[in-house]
Amino acid sequence: MIEIDVRGLACPIPVIRTKKALDEMQEGEILTIVDNPASKENVMRLARAYGCQIKVEPAGEDFRLTITRRRT
Amino acid sequence: MSKKASCKLTDFAVSCGCAAKVGGKVLRQILAQVPQTADNHLLVALENFDDAAVYELNEEMALVETLDFFPPVVDDPYTFGQIAAANALSDIYAMGAEPLVAMAIVCFPTRTLSTDILVAILKGGADKVREAGAVMVGGHTVEDERPMYGVVVTGKAKPKEIVTNAGAKKGDLLILTKPLGTGIIITAMKAGLAGPQEKDEVIASMVALNKTASRIMLEVGVNAATDITGFGFLGHLLELATASRVAVEINSSKVPLFPAAIDHARIGLIPEGAYRNREFVGGRVRFAPQVDLAQEDLLFDPQTSGGLLISVPPAKAEILLEKLHQQGVEKAGLIGEVVSGEKGLITVKK
Known part of the structure; x- marks a missing residue:
C-alpha cells in the first residue's frame, strides 16, 4: 500500500499527491492521511471521480482515507 | 540577504x-x-x-x-x-x-x-x-x-x-452578471492543472470592473443588488434573501459558470472556503436531488471579484439583460426568482 501523509499541507496539495499516485497505478491501495475536513472531502471527490472505492476513518483530528483502485 | x-x-x-x-x-x-x-x-x-x-x-x-x-x-x-x-x-x-x-x-x-x-x-x-x-x-x-x-x-x-441587499420583492427575477468558479479555477492553477485558455478567461473576468453593470442597473431601476465574493453565490444570496425577508428559487442549470470549473470540482480542486461557506449557508438551502455535487460545490465556491447579483422587477428583467449583453457584460444570465415562502430559504432546482 502507498501511504501519502499530507497532514499540515493545504489544498490542493492532498489532491495533487493522491492524484499522482492514482495516475501511476493500475490497481492497488493508497492510504492518504489528512488533517482537515476540506482535504478529506476533496480527496473523496477525487477517488470517486476515478471510480475507486474509498473508506474514511476518523483518527483523532485526522482522517485516514483508504482508496482501492481495481483494474478496469 | x-x-x-x-x-x-x-x-x-x-x-x-x-x-x-x-x-x-x-x-x-x-x-x-x-x-x-x-x-x-x-x-x-x-x-x-x-x-x-x-x-x-x-x-x-x-x-x-x-x-x-x-x-x-x-x-x-x-x-x-x-x-x-x-x-x-x-x-x-x-x-x-x-x-x-x-x-x-x-x-x-x-x-x-x-x-x-x-x-x-x-x-x-x-x-x-x-x-x-x-x-x-x-x-x-x-x-x-x-x-x-x-x-x-x-x-x-x-x-x-442607493441599492441595498434588502429590497428584493416577491416576483422579482434574479440576474447574475459574471460566471462562477474563480475559487476553483485558482485552486486548479495552484495545482498546475488549469489550461491557458481557462486561466485567461478567469483573469479577464476578475480584472473586469462591475462599473457597466452598476450603471445599467441604475438606469433600468432595480430592487436589490449585492456582489458575489468570498461567501460564494449562495452565501451572498442568503444575505440578500434574509435582509429582504424573502425566499428565492435558483435554476442551477442557468447559472453562468466557467466551464472548466465543473471538471476541477469533480476531482476535488475546491478551496477550503467553499466548505466553510457550505457549513455556514447549507442549512438554509434545499437542493433538488437532480443537482449534482460538483454543481453544488460551484454555488458555494468563494469568488474573487465576482459579478453583481441583481433582483429586478419582472417587467424590467428583459431590458436589463439586453442592455447588459449589448454593453459588454456578455455572460450575464437570468438565474432564478424571488418566491413566496419562508424568509431566507433558498431552493436550488436542476
Missing part, C-alpha cells in the same frame, strides 16, 4: 483571494461581541451584512465606504493589483454608487522580495482605480512575511438611489 526578484506570488498565500476571508459563521460570532454604534446618519450599516456602509451627509449626498484586501490570487503582480482593486471597487458598484477616492493597504516582505514586485502590484491597483474614474490618494504599508494587498474605497451616491 539576497532578495528574490521574481517568485511564484501565490506560493505565499495559504488561501487565495476572497477564499482567505474568515468564515461567515466565525465572523458573526466575533462581531456579535463587539458593540455597534448607532448613528442617525448611517443608512446602511453592519446589520444586514451589506457590501458597503452608507453615511448620509445630507438629503442629496451620502458617502459609501468599503475595504477589501487579500493574499495573491495570481502570480503576476500587476494583475494581482488590478484584481484586488476591481474586487474592492465592486462593493461600491453593488450599492449603485460612484467611486471617488481610494487608498491602498499593503503587507509586504521588503527584506526578502524585490520591491519591483510591490511597484507592479501598486501600479495594477492604481490603474484599475483610474479606470473606475476614481483617484488613488495614498495608503499604508506594513512589513510582513506574506504579501497582501487591497484597497479602501470611498464613493458617493444620492441616498434615494
Whole structure:
C-alpha cells in the first residue's frame, strides 16, 4: 500500500499527491492521511471521480482515507 | 540577504483571494461581541451584512465606504493589483454608487522580495482605480512575511438611489452578471492543472470592473443588488434573501459558470472556503436531488471579484439583460426568482 501523509499541507496539495499516485497505478491501495475536513472531502471527490472505492476513518483530528483502485 | 526578484506570488498565500476571508459563521460570532454604534446618519450599516456602509451627509449626498484586501490570487503582480482593486471597487458598484477616492493597504516582505514586485502590484491597483474614474490618494504599508494587498474605497451616491441587499420583492427575477468558479479555477492553477485558455478567461473576468453593470442597473431601476465574493453565490444570496425577508428559487442549470470549473470540482480542486461557506449557508438551502455535487460545490465556491447579483422587477428583467449583453457584460444570465415562502430559504432546482 502507498501511504501519502499530507497532514499540515493545504489544498490542493492532498489532491495533487493522491492524484499522482492514482495516475501511476493500475490497481492497488493508497492510504492518504489528512488533517482537515476540506482535504478529506476533496480527496473523496477525487477517488470517486476515478471510480475507486474509498473508506474514511476518523483518527483523532485526522482522517485516514483508504482508496482501492481495481483494474478496469 | 539576497532578495528574490521574481517568485511564484501565490506560493505565499495559504488561501487565495476572497477564499482567505474568515468564515461567515466565525465572523458573526466575533462581531456579535463587539458593540455597534448607532448613528442617525448611517443608512446602511453592519446589520444586514451589506457590501458597503452608507453615511448620509445630507438629503442629496451620502458617502459609501468599503475595504477589501487579500493574499495573491495570481502570480503576476500587476494583475494581482488590478484584481484586488476591481474586487474592492465592486462593493461600491453593488450599492449603485460612484467611486471617488481610494487608498491602498499593503503587507509586504521588503527584506526578502524585490520591491519591483510591490511597484507592479501598486501600479495594477492604481490603474484599475483610474479606470473606475476614481483617484488613488495614498495608503499604508506594513512589513510582513506574506504579501497582501487591497484597497479602501470611498464613493458617493444620492441616498434615494442607493441599492441595498434588502429590497428584493416577491416576483422579482434574479440576474447574475459574471460566471462562477474563480475559487476553483485558482485552486486548479495552484495545482498546475488549469489550461491557458481557462486561466485567461478567469483573469479577464476578475480584472473586469462591475462599473457597466452598476450603471445599467441604475438606469433600468432595480430592487436589490449585492456582489458575489468570498461567501460564494449562495452565501451572498442568503444575505440578500434574509435582509429582504424573502425566499428565492435558483435554476442551477442557468447559472453562468466557467466551464472548466465543473471538471476541477469533480476531482476535488475546491478551496477550503467553499466548505466553510457550505457549513455556514447549507442549512438554509434545499437542493433538488437532480443537482449534482460538483454543481453544488460551484454555488458555494468563494469568488474573487465576482459579478453583481441583481433582483429586478419582472417587467424590467428583459431590458436589463439586453442592455447588459449589448454593453459588454456578455455572460450575464437570468438565474432564478424571488418566491413566496419562508424568509431566507433558498431552493436550488436542476
